[in-house]
Structures are given as structure tokens and as C-alpha cells.
Amino acid sequence: MRYLILADIHANVDAFDAVMADAQGRWDRTLVLGDLVGYGAEPNIIVDRIREMNPDAIVRGNHDKAACGLDDGSQFNHVARLSAVWTAEQLTAGNVEFLRALPMGPTGVDALTEICHGAPFDEDYYIFDAGDARMAMQAAERPLCLFGHTHLPAIYRKLDDLFEGTAPEGPSETRLPLQRGVRYLVNVGSIGQPRDGDPRAGYGVLDDEEREVRLFRVPYDVEKAQERIRAAGLPVSLANRLAVGR
Numbered sequence: 001m002r003y004l005i006l007a008d009i010h011a012n013v014d015a016f017d018a019v020m021a022d023a024q025g026r027w028d029r030t031l032v033l034g035d036l037v038g039y040g041a042e043p044n045i046i047v048d049r050i051r052e053m054n055p056d057a058i059v060r061g062n063h064d065k066a067a068c069g070l071d072d073g074s075q076f077n078h079v080a081r082l083s084a085v086w087t088a089e090q091l092t093a094g095n096v097e098f099l100r101a102l103p104m105g106p107t108g109v110d111a112l113t114e115i116c117h118g119a120p121f122d123e124d125y126y127i128f129d130a131g132d133a134r135m136a137m138q139a140a141e142r143p144l145c146l147f148g149h150t151h152l153p154a155i156y157r158k159l160d161d162l163f164e165g166t167a168p169e170g171p172s173e174t175r176l177p178l179q180r181g182v183r184y185l186v187n188v189g190s191i192g193q194p195r196d197g198d199p200r201a202g203y204g205v206l207d208d209e210e211r212e213v214r215l216f217r218v219p220y221d222v223e224k225a226q227e228r229i230r231a232a233g234l235p236v237s238l239a240n241r242l243a244v245g246r
Contacts, residue, residue, distance in 0.1 A: 002026060003056065003109070005188045005204035005213075007033035007148030010063065011040030011087065012192030012242075014228070015201040016049065018220035019191050026205050030055040031109060033148040034117035037099070038063025038080065039238050040192050041228035043087045047095040057109045060102035061117045061149065062124050067091060068099035075124075079235045086234060106145070112178075112208050114142045118149040126150050130165050133185050134158075144184045144213070146206070151190035153202055153215055158183045167196070168215055178211040188215050199245040 004027035009016055032055045037043040050058070065071035066084040068091070073084045091099070105116030105123050119125040119132070121139035126132070126149055133156040136145065153174075156165045159182045168174040178184060189202025200217040207214075226239035 001208050002028045003113075003206040003208070004030045005033065005146055005206060006030065006050075006191060007146075007188060007203075008035045008061070008151050008190035008192060009040075009046050009050075010035055010190070010192030011037045011043040011046050012201075012225050013040070013042040013045045014222075014225040015191050015220045016046060018218050019201050019203045022216065022218045023203060023205065031115055031146065031206070032058040033115050033146060034059045034061025034102075034105070034123075035063045035148065036061070037067045037087050037091070039083050039234075040225070041232040041234060043067065043090055044092055044095055047091070047098060051095075051098060057107050057115055058102060059105035059107050059115055059117050059123070060099065063087075064099045064102060068096045070100060079237055082235055083238065086232070106140070108142065110208065112142060112211075113144045113146065113206065114140060115146045117147065119147060120145055124149075127154070127185070127187070128152075130156070130163065133165060134163065136185055137183050140183070140185070143182070144178060144186065144206075146204075147185065147187050148190070150187060151193055151195035152187060153189035153196060154185075154187040155215075156185040169196070169198070172200075172217050174215040176213040176215070178213065180211075184213075186213055186215075188213075189217070193242065194245040197245045199243055
């Protein structure tokens, strides 16, 4: 089975459309790692699209919780909180209920894979370095754990006492063969708001039969996404950061 991995879409429909066009023919089912909304200008379109896709597994993100009233956003910075309030005002009643019903990660997909938003031990925890990754691997129950939240593509591997972490940079495609006996922690990056200095949208495809994860970067119409944010009256900084991938 080939799973399309979507993380941190953040209501950016222009990035989402570019990803879906690029991924055509590469996937059979879908995994969604949270933060459908927040920051971007099209929350209802994105939630509607994800609902139509009927993902095999999906978890909520911290911005999803804030937008639907499950969290007060007190941990957010000022701009993120303004975005959450705006998003809550835009969402249809049906989409609010959909977000409220999203499960807390981690969620198992099969014997190989599980997904979470932040970390398997805390859905809101940020995995930024090797120490964080080691804790996450101790908590994960399957050989492959897919996570999001940081908006940074990352690959961590562990075999017995051997541990390494890499950050894919530059290429439009990175292939990761999954060796038996090795544990993996993988972030395919953010669709809607990358933060690694590369404005291209990030997504992934897991082929569990070939035992391989492929990470992709896709250019999209950043200026159009920026125009949507400005037209919605959201903070201009949310538009500006898209161009620099920060």
C-alpha cells in the first residue's frame, strides 16, 4: 500500500493543490498528521478537501484544537493567537465538529507505522534535536513513527546503540529505504508553512510493501497564497514568511 503523508497544511490551499498535483498517481490512501488549519486563509476549503479524502489515519494538531475551541491558545504567540481566533470565526459548524472529533495521536496505521502530530508521548511536544528524537523513539510502539509540528523535514534512525539524524535539504525528492530491525522517526515537512528556509511545500509517500519513504518538495504559487492572507486581514507577517520558508 502507498500512503500519501500530509502534515501541517495550515489552510494554504495553493500549496495543497500543488502537492496533490505533484502526488498524482503515487498514492492509494492518505495519512494526515494534523494542523489542517491556522495561519492560512482557506480553512474551510482545506478541511472540506481532507474530509472528502477520508484518510486512513488522521490526528489533530495544536492549531486544530485552538480553532475548534478545544484549546484556548494560551501557549501561542500573538500572531498565532490572532490567526486562531480568525480561523474559528470562519469555520462552518460542520468543520468545527470535524476538528473537534479528530483523535489525539499517536495512532497506529499497521504493524510498521504509527503517526502523531508532535511526539508519541505528547501531541504538542516539538521534536527538534537528537535528544527529543531519542525520547520519541522510546515511546513509539512501531518501527516507523511519522510526525509533524516543527515544519522541518527530518529523518532519525536507530539500530541498537547506533543513532543518527539528518535534515534533507535541496533535492526535490529524498528516498529512505526502511531496513528491518531499524527504528525510524520521520518528518516529511510542512505543506503550508515550511520553516527550513525552503519555501517549497513538503510531503511524503510511504510504500509499506517496498518498505520505503519518499520525501518530496514542490514549488507553488507563493504570491497567490500571500495575497489570500492579506485579503483576509490576517497579520502580514504570515504572508511574508511564506516567501522565505521561515
